[in-house]
Amino acid sequence: xxxxxxxxxxxxxxxxxxxxxxxxxxxxxxxxxxxxxxxxxxxxxxxxxxxxxxxxxxxxxxxxxxxxxxxxxxxxxxxxxxxxxxxxxxxxxxxxxxxxxxxxxxxxxxxxxxxxxxxxxxxxxxxxxxxxxxxxxxxxxxxxxxxxxxxxxxxxxxxxxx
Numbered sequence: 001x002x003x004x005x006x007x008x009x010x011x012x013x014x015x016x017x018x019x020x021x022x023x024x025x026x027x028x029x030x031x032x033x034x035x036x037x038x039x040x041x042x043x044x045x046x047x048x049x050x051x052x053x054x055x056x057x058x059x060x061x062x063x064x065x066x067x068x069x070x071x072x073x074x075x076x077x078x079x080x081x082x083x084x085x086x087x088x089x090x091x092x093x094x095x096x097x098x099x100x101x102x103x104x105x106x107x108x109x110x111x112x113x114x115x116x117x118x119x120x121x122x123x124x125x126x127x128x129x130x131x132x133x134x135x136x137x138x139x140x141x142x143x144x145x146x147x148x149x150x151x152x153x154x155x156x157x158x159x160x161x162x
Contacts, residue, residue, distance in 0.1 A: 001112065002115070002116035002119070004116065004119065004134070005111060005114060005116070005119075005137070008111070008137045008138070008141050009108065009111060011141050012104075012107070012108075012140075012141055012144070015141065015144040015145050015148065016100070016104060016144065018145070018148055019051065019054060019100065019144060019148045019151075020097075020100070022051070022148060022151055022152050022155065023051065023093065023096060023097060023100075025155065026047070026093065026155065027093055032093055033090060033092075034158075035047060035155060035158050036048035036090050036091075036093070036096075037088075037090045038154060038155075038157070038158040038161075039086070039154075040153075040154050040157050043085075044086070045086040045150070045154075046086050046090060046154075047151045047154050047155055047158070048090045048091055048096065049080060049086035049087075050147045050148075050150050050151040050154065051096055051100070051147070051148075051151055052076070052079070052080040052091060052096060052099060053080045053081075053082075053084075053147055054100070054143065054144050054147045054148065055073075055080070055096075055099040055100045055102075055103040055104075056073065056076050056077060056079075056080035056081055056099070056103065057080075057081065057082070057140070057143055058103040058104060058106070058107040058140060058143075058144075059071055059073045059076075059077075059102075059103035059106055059107070060077065060081060061107060061110070061136060061140050062103065062106035062107040062109070062110040063106060063110075064125050065123065065125035065126050065136060066110050066111075066114070066123050066125060066126075066133065066136060067110055067113065067123065067125070068124060068125060071106070072102070073099065073102065073103060076099065107140070111137065114133050114137070118133050119132060119133050119134040119137075120132050120133070120134065121133055123136070
């Protein structure tokens with residue numbers, strides 16, 4: 001594994017620690033489902049959607065964008081992929097944790113298949129966007145921090161209303 005890819009993996013691992021801290025903070029609340037269902041405004045995404053979106057985006061990159069393979073989570077794609085609307089069905093903390101774990105495992109497995117020589121290649125699943133493997137890895141690394149920050153801010157807003 002190249003140093004560049006190894007660095008992305010280390011950043012992904014750190015980012016996940018921070019996401020799981022937010023999930024653990026929600027787990028410790030007296031009513032975690034209420035927090036997970038909180039929306040910062042009408043039509044806005046819930047905390048649960050933000051976190052599940054992190055997981056499903058990773059799964060999409062692992063199974064469809066960086067390589068073409070089947071996913072065991074494809075039934076969740078329409079609910080949490082880019083462009084979806086956050087519904088009123090709120091997954092349990094167990095489902096959230098399991099989905100984060102499974103999608104991360106799949107993403108890391110996929111990343112292991114990318115060699116340094118492949119970083120400039122544009123995989124079939126990203127042809128339309130014109131993103132190389134390198135750009136995709138940078139974006140997926142940034143993506144978690146973006147939505148974890150939104151979930152964290154939304155959680156703080158929920159706490160302020162309690």
